[in-house]
Amino acid sequence: ETGVTQTPRHLVMGMTNKKSLKCEQHLGHNAMYWYKQSAKKPLELMFVYSLEERVENNSVPSRFSPECPNSSHLFLHLHTLQPEDSALYLCASSEGSVSPLHFGNGTRLTVT
Amino acid sequence: QKEVEQNSGPLSVPEGAIASLNCTYSDRGSQSFFWYRQYSGKSPELIMFIYSNGDKEDGRFTAQLNKASQYVSLLIRDSQPSDSATYLCAVTLSGGSYIPTFGRGTSLIVHP
Numbered sequence: 001e002t003g004v005t006q007t008p009r010h011l012v013m014g015m016t017n018k019k020s021l022k023c024e025q026h027l028g029h030n031a032m033y034w035y036k037q038s039a040k041k042p043l044e045l046m047f048v049y050s051l052e053e054r055v056e057n058n059s060v061p062s063r064f065s066p067e068c069p070n071s072s073h074l075f076l077h078l079h080t081l082q083p084e085d086s087a088l089y090l091c092a093s094s095e096g097s098v099s100p101l102h103f104g105n106g107t108r109l110t111v112t
Numbered sequence: 113q114k115e116v117e118q119n120s121g122p123l124s125v126p127e128g129a130i131a132s133l134n135c136t137y138s139d140r141g142s143q144s145f146f147w148y149r150q151y152s153g154k155s156p157e158l159i160m161f162i163y164s165n166g167d168k169e170d171g172r173f174t175a176q177l178n179k180a181s182q183y184v185s186l187l188i189r190d191s192q193p194s195d196s197a198t199y200l201c202a203v204t205l206s207g208g209s210y211i212p213t214f215g216r217g218t219s220l221i222v223h224p
Contacts, residue, residue: 056211
């Protein structure tokens with residue numbers, strides 16, 4: 001399998017649930033990202049990992065918790081989310097600091 | 113505040129015409145510039161990137177960068193209905209930053 005793979009594609013969760021989003025890249029890249037895309041808003045950067053170290057946490061609420069166990073895998077752990085957290089969550093990877101991003105297909109999250 | 117501005121549109125052009133999409137940015141330190149296309153319900157995919165002032169052509173697409181005026185544009189020649197999508201502009205700072213900043217995107221409609 002090639003590219004950036006995200007699972008699940010769709011997720012519906014209640015406000016008291018705990019779930020995790022998974023991202024895997026097969027491109028040999030050394031940086032991975034989580035973005036949130038809501039309707040009518042620009043892509044919002046959430047977290048950036050470079051060589052498995054978190055280099056950016058863009059003021060994201062603590063109910064979102066990232067994990068990067070190695071350069072190919074990235075997780076986003078979710079707990080006690082709010083309905084306004086419903087959005088498309090996109091994972092991306094890049095080769096370096098000025099290289100283009102390669103996006104996964106995203107996880108459509110609905111919080112009820 | 114680092115910002116990337118795009119007209120949300122929609123921009124409507126007839127099939128075969130040239131579509132011109134514009135993007136301005138506020139941070140003079142921006143070094144890398146990207147155009148992504150996003151179809152409805154899909155993730156963004158890279159179309160063009162440009163690092164130097166001037167024009168860069170790839171098939172029907174031309175990216176134009178003017179750092180002095182802080183704008184980057186995307187021209188699509190011989191527009192096709194399949195080009196109908198949202199086009200996202202993104203810029204990346206120099207100096208090791210891993211943080212691409214995205215605009216809201218411009219919706220393009222190419223009508224037969």
